[in-house]
Amino acid sequence: MTDLPEEFRLIARCFAPLAGDGALGLLDDAAVFAPPPGRDLVVAADAIVEGVHFLPGDPPETLGRKLLRVNLSDLAAMGAVPLYYLLTVSVPRLTPSAWFEAFAAGLALDQREFGIALLGGDTTSTGGPVCLSATVIGHVAPGRALRRQGAAAGDGLWVTGTIGDGALGLLAARGEIADADGYLADRYRLPQPRLGLALAGIVSACMDVSDGLVQDCGHLCRAAGVGAEIEAARVPLSPAARAAGRRDLCLAGGDDYELLMGVPPGQEASLVVECGRAGVPVTRIGRFVAGEGVRVLAEDGRTEAIVSSGWSHF
């Protein structure tokens, strides 16, 4: 391999060990695989950019993991089982090989954790910030993908895990709020995709919370032509988020990668049982109602104003 340019040595050393069946050792122009018989495929692509989705000082071990996890969270929101991913990596020309090794070591950890393998991709130089993109491929029984559009007035509004850690974690990683044990910064760098839940037939609507709880709840409302009420006091916060005392940011901030679900009244018990089986905390935070828009109810029942309605790139 000594006659290969550095780009191909990097691929052989760092990425080829991550390659799954079908990736052809990353030596061909594309990957080839037989899709699981009798299943629909579910695909999503997300990019993360240095200075926007992660900080210049973040450890390279965490970057590929964050990239995978935000993508896997989209598969979780559809109720899909992940199989493969493809990866594009654009980094400055003088990026040291140790960066690639750490980046790939992080990917290897998450491949094992989530049972996925690399199928292919591209490594390029850039004159700007690190720019990473992944496409994830999963599968689901035909007609059983979870959708955003099915919530009905009267359905409960439920969320997994805790909300706000990601947005607070960004502040913590920047040193702008206290985070003694690093819990919040860790949640920002390594969100937890909620894979492995069997929610088809239980939830009426599902999406992952990536742009802020209130804004994303608005997507579920628009998709179904209904409104929603969120009881602010019921939104689950981690001890670290409660200590930070920034509930407005928790509701609007984004980067949560928890599942937000509509659940018909007759299915709420099943949701609790299924999440309990999987060890995933789940909380009822409100309800869908006739009408439109998202109202946030304070503890005294009055409607709260939300300072920001969520993240938009433009």
Next chain:
Amino acid sequence: MTDLPEEFRLIARCFAPLAGDGALGLLDDAAVFAPPPGRDLVVAADAIVEGVHFLPGDPPETLGRKLLRVNLSDLAAMGAVPLYYLLTVSVPRLTPSAWFEAFAAGLALDQREFGIALLGGDTTSTGGPVCLSATVIGHVAPGRALRRQGAAAGDGLWVTGTIGDGALGLLAARGEIADADGYLADRYRLPQPRLGLALAGIVSACMDVSDGLVQDCGHLCRAAGVGAEIEAARVPLSPAARAAGRRDLCLAGGDDYELLMGVPPGQEASLVVECGRAGVPVTRIGRFVAGEGVRVLAEDGRTEAIVSSGWSHF
């Protein structure tokens, strides 16, 4: 839609009209599709970055098309039929909506030309150059994907189209060489993926030329444990490339997106017939030989030195 942040209005206005069946209107977390029964899937991902793969002044209409075409060229190299693509677009926050409209208009043109549809993706901001990534999904009969690894000593070395226009086109687009009718710059901005050829059973090895003819030929050699001889005088050049008089750059430059193939002696007539049927020029430029490495033979039969062995990002 007036309560949507600008990011979602952009997606709805520019990208949703490009969405295919299965993309769910780009309104869900991921796309869902039933793979073609009895076929293997073929997937590839490539990124292009402003200042590296395209110039800051290139028309936005051409950028998505170049991105699609370099990806589709990978499917062509595997003998696959394209179906879908996913797209990630990272651009500066103040990018005008006219940029997105022109970018999407270019994508729409190539969707029609190549019979593909958008399945999903992501639009993000970046503090640096425009960074675009696509994953393409195609299909092929099981076991019939073309591979890089099958060339044998004695096989002919063949290439489609003309070589060197892409590398010269970069110089032309930069104003560094003459290009009166814009032919070379156009070839740099809009390569032509060689889809639609039925090469399974005809070629022993296949790849697309993206990093330079000589370097990429070396990949075919390493994959098969053979060497190759390229007769420089036989390498097909366009009239514009011949006029430019930079044959060294043509052989080493890259960005060609033509197919480079090994062809057993008994199949060379079939290759010519199949390429003729499809209207794709094809030329025998040398042969695979026992040994290793790529030798470039000058017209007098002597071995030429190649100034640069091809493009590496690092």
